Amino acid sequence: MEHTQIRPPERAVFRYQSVVELIRKQIDAGTLRPGDRLPSLRSLGSKMGLSVPTVRQAYLELERLEWIEARPKSGYFVRPRTANALVRKTSRRNEPVRVCCRDLLDDVHDAIHRPGILPLGVSNPTMALPATKTLHRAMKRVMSAAEERAFAYAPTSGDPSLKRQLAYRYLAQGLQVDPDEIIITNGAQEAMALALQCVASPGDVIAVESPTYFGLLELIETLGMRALEIETCPLEGVEVTALEAALDGHRVAACMFSSAINNPLGSRLPADNRRRIVELLEARNVPLIEDDVYGDLVFDGDRPLPARAFAKKGSVITCSSFSKTVAPGYRIGWVVPGESGAELVKLKRAVSCSSGLLQQLTLAEFLGSGDFDRYLRRLIPVLRDNAERMSCAVARAFPDHTRLSQPRGGSVLWVEVPGIDAVALFREALAHGVSIMPGTVFAARHRYRSFMRLSYGHPWSDKIEAGIERLGALAKAQL
Amino acid sequence: MEHTQIRPPERAVFRYQSVVELIRKQIDAGTLRPGDRLPSLRSLGSKMGLSVPTVRQAYLELERLEWIEARPKSGYFVRPRTANALVRKTSRRNEPVRVCCRDLLDDVHDAIHRPGILPLGVSNPTMALPATKTLHRAMKRVMSAAEERAFAYAPTSGDPSLKRQLAYRYLAQGLQVDPDEIIITNGAQEAMALALQCVASPGDVIAVESPTYFGLLELIETLGMRALEIETCPLEGVEVTALEAALDGHRVAACMFSSAINNPLGSRLPADNRRRIVELLEARNVPLIEDDVYGDLVFDGDRPLPARAFAKKGSVITCSSFSKTVAPGYRIGWVVPGESGAELVKLKRAVSCSSGLLQQLTLAEFLGSGDFDRYLRRLIPVLRDNAERMSCAVARAFPDHTRLSQPRGGSVLWVEVPGIDAVALFREALAHGVSIMPGTVFAARHRYRSFMRLSYGHPWSDKIEAGIERLGALAKAQL
Numbered sequence: 029m030e031h032t033q034i035r036p037p038e039r040a041v042f043r044y045q046s047v048v049e050l051i052r053k054q055i056d057a058g059t060l061r062p063g064d065r066l067p068s069l070r071s072l073g074s075k076m077g078l079s080v081p082t083v084r085q086a087y088l089e090l091e092r093l094e095w096i097e098a099r100p101k102s103g104y105f106v107r108p109r110t111a112n113a114l115v116r117k118t119s120r121r122n123e124p125v126r127v128c129c130r131d132l133l134d135d136v137h138d139a140i141h142r143p144g145i146l147p148l149g150v151s152n153p154t155m156a157l158p159a160t161k162t163l164h165r166a167m168k169r170v171m172s173a174a175e176e177r178a179f180a181y182a183p184t185s186g187d188p189s190l191k192r193q194l195a196y197r198y199l200a201q202g203l204q205v206d207p208d209e210i211i212i213t214n215g216a217q218e219a220m221a222l223a224l225q226c227v228a229s230p231g232d233v234i235a236v237e238s239p240t241y242f243g244l245l246e247l248i249e250t251l252g253m254r255a256l257e258i259e260t261c262p263l264e265g266v267e268v269t270a271l272e273a274a275l276d277g278h279r280v281a282a283c284m285f286s287s288a289i290n291n292p293l294g295s296r297l298p299a300d301n302r303r304r305i306v307e308l309l310e311a312r313n314v315p316l317i318e319d320d321v322y323g324d325l326v327f328d329g330d331r332p333l334p335a336r337a338f339a340k341k342g343s344v345i346t347c348s349s350f351s352k353t354v355a356p357g358y359r360i361g362w363v364v365p366g367e368s369g370a371e372l373v374k375l376k377r378a379v380s381c382s383s384g385l386l387q388q389l390t391l392a393e394f395l396g397s398g399d400f401d402r403y404l405r406r407l408i409p410v411l412r413d414n415a416e417r418m419s420c421a422v423a424r425a426f427p428d429h430t431r432l433s434q435p436r437g438g439s440v441l442w443v444e445v446p447g448i449d450a451v452a453l454f455r456e457a458l459a460h461g462v463s464i465m466p467g468t469v470f471a472a473r474h475r476y477r478s479f480m481r482l483s484y485g486h487p488w489s490d491k492i493e494a495g496i497e498r499l500g501a502l503a504k505a506q507l
Numbered sequence: 508m509e510h511t512q513i514r515p516p517e518r519a520v521f522r523y524q525s526v527v528e529l530i531r532k533q534i535d536a537g538t539l540r541p542g543d544r545l546p547s548l549r550s551l552g553s554k555m556g557l558s559v560p561t562v563r564q565a566y567l568e569l570e571r572l573e574w575i576e577a578r579p580k581s582g583y584f585v586r587p588r589t590a591n592a593l594v595r596k597t598s599r600r601n602e603p604v605r606v607c608c609r610d611l612l613d614d615v616h617d618a619i620h621r622p623g624i625l626p627l628g629v630s631n632p633t634m635a636l637p638a639t640k641t642l643h644r645a646m647k648r649v650m651s652a653a654e655e656r657a658f659a660y661a662p663t664s665g666d667p668s669l670k671r672q673l674a675y676r677y678l679a680q681g682l683q684v685d686p687d688e689i690i691i692t693n694g695a696q697e698a699m700a701l702a703l704q705c706v707a708s709p710g711d712v713i714a715v716e717s718p719t720y721f722g723l724l725e726l727i728e729t730l731g732m733r734a735l736e737i738e739t740c741p742l743e744g745v746e747v748t749a750l751e752a753a754l755d756g757h758r759v760a761a762c763m764f765s766s767a768i769n770n771p772l773g774s775r776l777p778a779d780n781r782r783r784i785v786e787l788l789e790a791r792n793v794p795l796i797e798d799d800v801y802g803d804l805v806f807d808g809d810r811p812l813p814a815r816a817f818a819k820k821g822s823v824i825t826c827s828s829f830s831k832t833v834a835p836g837y838r839i840g841w842v843v844p845g846e847s848g849a850e851l852v853k854l855k856r857a858v859s860c861s862s863g864l865l866q867q868l869t870l871a872e873f874l875g876s877g878d879f880d881r882y883l884r885r886l887i888p889v890l891r892d893n894a895e896r897m898s899c900a901v902a903r904a905f906p907d908h909t910r911l912s913q914p915r916g917g918s919v920l921w922v923e924v925p926g927i928d929a930v931a932l933f934r935e936a937l938a939h940g941v942s943i944m945p946g947t948v949f950a951a952r953h954r955y956r957s958f959m960r961l962s963y964g965h966p967w968s969d970k971i972e973a974g975i976e977r978l979g980a981l982a983k984a985q986l
Binding site for chain 2: 167168179181183215218250354359374
């Protein structure tokens with residue numbers, strides 16, 4: 029074995045090395061592309077006249093060299109040749125600030141809905157594998173069964189059948205939620221808006237991740253509150269020690285954190301951190317509004333428990349929706365409000381009366397029939413593959429020193445190109461038919477100027493690949 | 508002719524008098540019931556061996572005696588034997604007050620959705636003649652044509668196809684509205700909530716009709732504003748002179764008035780009053796938020812122009828929805844915001860992102876195909892008949908001195924029973940399987956204790972008739 033170690037590998041004295049060389053050449057030439065699956069051990073062995081153990085040895089060597097990777101029960105895949113991973117945390121020196129992102133959001137939203145634009149700016153996971161036919165069928169069943177009832181007013185807190193299905197799902201996660209406690213909303217955005225108004229007032233300080241979903245920042249801006257941005261790790265979400273320091277330094281009225289996957293980072297908050305955050309906040313009587321919309325879209329399939337699972341008091345408000353998992357246009361979300369329930373349902377009634385009944389009945393049917401779980405099982409691998417493909421495409425097309433997030437779920441990639449102005453890039457890209465989400469909208473103000481969020485929540489296509497190439501060229505031109 | 512005048516009518520000397528007696532006896536016996544159509548002149552004449560002019564003379568006599576009434580192009584109908592009409596206006600001495608109706612509304616809403624309860628409390632005109640099949644067909648056409656697009660996010664301001672259809676409708680009324688100006692909302696309730704937050708702040712004084720729709724009062728309470736209740740005529744809506752005096756006496760931040768039909772009064776604001784109100788408010792730079800949800804449901808079919816038709820500035824905000832005309836559960840309304848547009852669309856995005864796309868596309872199809880107009884033409888006569896039937900049923904069953912509104916459109920009757928406690932009646936009636944809307948929720952506080960609102964927006968049935976009898980018995984028992 030010592031002998032082997034000094035022999036230069038390019039001479040391919042061992043038979044497995046010929047396999048290593050072959051695969052490396054194919055990857056270099058672009059025949060095998062990042063994300064592609066390698067032939068099975070058996071099939072490659074029989075084609076090359078080699079034994080299975082020999083091919084396995086080659087694959088293990090390629091894996092050690094980080095050219096390929098094994099995925100449980102799926103085989104071996106060409107690894108993305110990523111740009112540098114994004115690992116830098118945000119600055120520690122934070123003060124509460126008035127948010128200022130609404131005007132840019134006007135332009136960004138307008139761009140998303142402009143016809144003929146490649147919409148890489150919008151996080152729309154369900155578009156990667158639309159559930160159109162199954163959902164249509166569920167709705168038709170509901171229309172036949174419910175007749176005119178399908179057009180009536182739903183109760184303010186939502187239809188009991190959907191609330192029951194949601195409670196079942198929580199139970200399957202080991203979480204006891206009373207169906208009567210759940211309040212159905214017009215998407216998670218209304219859920220968060222109602223929750224925030226129940227626990228905080230204009231001028232109050234709201235702790236958020238940095239970067240965080242622009243919808244939360246816009247809400248804080250609209251309600252005249254202030255944002256306190258907490259250091260957030262690109263891999264593991266909000267930093268517990270940074271949160272503790274912020275709570276010591278400021279009178280925080282509420283926290284709004286993603287409980288599983290951060291948008292735009294794709295980071296995943298470890299269970300132990302969720303527990304520590306809840307303990308920290310309960311000890312100080314600070315309500316936690318958790319945004320759980322991406323919880324069902326973690327790539328490893330191990331659905332994280334919402335933070336409320338660790339709560340001993342009633343001050344965790346859990347918000348989620350079906351917008352990221354199946355039907356954005358249905359505008360159906362929900363909130364498990366804890367002790368804010370009585371106030372929240374009154375607020376909901378005053379500002380929007382109730383939510384669409386037909387969509388609620390359809391989703392109850394979709395969940396109850398098992399269609400929802402079957403769909404999620406198909407959707408997640410598509411998103412995971414898309415994430416890799418987009419990472420590779422960006423790594424190929426973008427300037428050197430570009431840094432990428434490594435999403436653990438969801439449908440967006442967070443990209444830093446040091447030196448660029450992403451707002452300018454947004455406008456240039458739009459003129460070239462591509463919309464992106466510039467980084468600045470993910471911060472209260474003056475941050476993430478060289479960042480952008482790209483969505484891979486679309487069926488992968490040459491058009492998207494070409495869009496990424498164009499973005500890369502525009503970014504290079506800027507530098 | 509002098510001779511005729513002194514002859515006692517019961518002796519039926521003239522042949523037409525035999526017809527008069529016959530009809531009166533049939534009405535007394537309940538064979539002919541209020542709202543029933545009388546035989547045509549020709550058919551009754553031929554059956555009784557009388558000439559058409561003789562029968563016509565009888566009908567004219569019965570009309571003069573107020574037993575029957577002619578309806579243009581429809582023939583003669585048995586008149587409702589109404590209780591005393593409600594004509595008293597509300598007190599002139601008003602000060603702005605904090606609203607206090609939310610807690611009672613919890614119980615009232617809960618009652619509406621309780622299974623097995625006769626829901627006379629909820630204003631639900633479309634239930635009188637559900638458009639189920641036509642709407643289902645429109646939705647199926649949309650699902651086939653739009654495919655996965657039907658599940659995507661709608662633009663924040665709404666789908667262009669629906670906005671175009673709404674602009675067409677305004678144009679048909681002689682009103683120029685740019686489709687791009689319209690913002691689609693989650694029902695009129697969200698429209699009103701967004702509008703009010705754009706033009707007023709906590710503590711501000713909002714002028715409303717008295718009585719007015721409880722949803723507006725709840726909104727004012729929720730937003731921490733104060734209500735200034737303006738005297739309102741049971742026949743012609745808000746009193747312009749009372750409004751002028753209120754504006755002189757108080758710093759009013761905004762007015763929220765129904766532009767066509769008041770809920771609960773069923774009164775109809777004359778066009779000239781709409782014009783005068785707009786002039787009055789424009790001269791003082793006070794925004795008008797008009798609630799036009801019942802505009803398409805006036806009984807005489809002569810659709811009133813929204814108040815914005817009289818505006819010379821941009822401070823009239825028009826709110827409406829499809830909840831009262833076709834599909835309450837769709838939760839689709841809209842707002843024509845005038846100069847508040849840019850702010851209002853940002854607010855909408857922050858609090859609910861956008862409204863359901865599939866429902867928007869379905870309604871665009873329903874309007875574009877002509878189904879909507881055809882449906883309204885069928886619905887209105889049903890509501891008008893129901894109004895009469897309910898008036899008669901209440902007049903028969905309720906205590907003497909009961910006073911009734913005379914709705915000019917919409918689906919509710921406003922009933923005063925001097926001396927009763929309507930909140931207690933609400934609770935007693937609920938125990939007997941009937942829900943009503945107690946009058947107190949239509950006032951900021953401490954008013955309309957002896958009033959209730961009853962909805963006739965259901966297909967008329969023996970069950971409803973029995974419910975009214977039960978209500979009457981409970982009211983009598985209270986006195």
